[in-house]
Amino acid sequence: MTHTTRQFITRTLVATAIAVTGSAASAADKTLDIGLSDSLTGPGAVYGLPQSNAVKMAVDEINAKGGIKAGADTYKLNVISYDDKANPTEGTNVVRKLIDRDGVKYIVGFCCSGPTSAVASFIGKEPVVMLVGNAAERSVTTQGASNLLRTRPPADFTGAAAGTFVAQKGAKNIAVIGNLDIFFYTQYLEAFEKEFTKGGGKVIAKESFGLKDRDMTPQLTKIRALNPDAILVIGYVEPAAFVYRQALEMGLNVPRFGFTSGSEEQFLKVATAEQMEGVWDLRPIELTLTALGPVAQAYADNYNKKFGMAAAPSSPYAYDQVYVLKHAIETAGTTDAAKVAAAAHNIVIPAESVMKYLPVAGKMFDESGQAYTANGAFQWQKGKWVYVSDLPSDALVYSAFLKTLRK
Structure with a gap:
């Protein structure tokens, strides 16, 4: 083998290694943006900030475990967040910005009903998936939007x-x-x-x-x-x-x-x-450890360690949203929003869910995109909330009623 031949082979091997390494890096660097619209200032922040924290914690967990796999691709999640100030106009502006400027396909958060209801009125026409947390206004899931799902039950x-x-x-x-x-x-x-x-x-x-x-x-x-x-x-x-x-x-x-x-x-x-x-x-029932299991305990411990404070009871609605999205994308095998929304409607309750959901026909969400958590009676005793008992709640009956209101 001549010196010139050796140089050619060496250059070829180096080029190939660089190409392979570059390809692997490119695959590892794929990012999927998630938009977060929530009340981060003002009176609504008591719910919005804990939700925002919960989303970030779920994203960090998923990224640390390798991300989300959609078909042959693997994605790390990136959160783009804005403050809707619990205001309908601000909420609409935030979502328009996320869709039109930032190009996101998935939007989570939504702790307060004013901005959430405003967005729900038009989101069905947009190529995105909207996952609603603590906002409890009933009409949020009666707009007929197949791309909208809510983890909290109506008030x-x-x-x-x-x-x-x-x-x-x-x-x-x-x-x-x-x-x-x-x-x-x-x-x-x-x-x-x-x-x-x-x-x-x-x-x-x-x-x-x-x-x-x-x-x-x-x-x-x-x-x-x-x-x-x-x-x-x-x-x-x-x-x-x-x-x-x-x-x-x-x-x-x-x-x-x-x-x-x-x-x-x-x-x-x-x-x-x-x-x-x-x-x-x-x-x-929300985040009441005596009424829930080890997943909720781990959530509470991790939240406290990460943010230096106790998790608000309603914060897991947003945490569970992210895992719903993860499983829906992986089930759909694509990041196409319409296919992900369809997959989300048909998923069973994810194992990572913190809240205690009442399944409807074996699924997490009913036909209206509504999930139901058990209701509970809590009493303040000696410095803390104590879970006393479940409240009588029939998800199937309410789901049938909600369906009659859909547009």
Whole structure:
């Protein structure tokens, strides 16, 4: 072999190695963008920031395990996030930016119903998959959009069960105070009142407060004059905590029921543990470790380690979204949004799911793209929320009702 021949062979081998290495690097560097639209500032951030954290944690986990495999390709996930400020106009602008400028095919997050409902009204015409988390407005999954799926059940699915529970507790005359200008809260209340009345109870007052209100004494003064035997508080964590605290400060010592969600840390920013003692929260089971299994415990531990705080109860709705997306893409064998949406509609509950879902016909989502989690009665006892029991909830019956509302 001549010197010239050796040089030729060496150059050829080097070129081949570079080509192979470059090809492998190219395959390893494939990225799949996920858009996140959530309330990262303002009153809605109490739900939006934990959801955003949960999405990032799920993405980090998936990437650390090699990413998502779609056919012959493997993708690492990248999150592009924007703040919708719990505002319908901002929510619409964020999603338009994600689709039109950033070119994303998958959008997750959506903790608040205002921006989520606005986006749900047009998303069915877009070549994307939209996965909704904590937003509980019923109409989100009645728009007929086959590319929209939600992990949280609608508010009235929980409200009906709560009304039965409170009646069984012996309350007869209940006064309501809450964010009654927000539609999904009024849906919860309507379903609650219907079942509460069936059980022999009566709603004797309905007082409203705003998201930024902190002094509820005028409303509570009116309620106290009516001598109710219980109150029902419906609203975001912070104003609800002020109601719980101020009711006791005004001598309104009656059972306090609520529909708020929120962690112990979030409530303790406003009220003391003693002021919260005995309060009931009637909501989806969410992240309640005593009612869930080892997957939820691992989620809670990992979240605390990663972000230095306890995970908000509703945050796994967003975490589960990412794993729904992973399994849907891998089942579809492609990143084509329409095929991924179809696959998502037919998946069983992923093993990585944190929430306790009630399957419909063996699947995670019903025909409307709606998932259902079990509802629970929680009581504040000695500084923390304690799971007491499930609330009576029939996913099949509600799913059939929801289907009648689809456009």
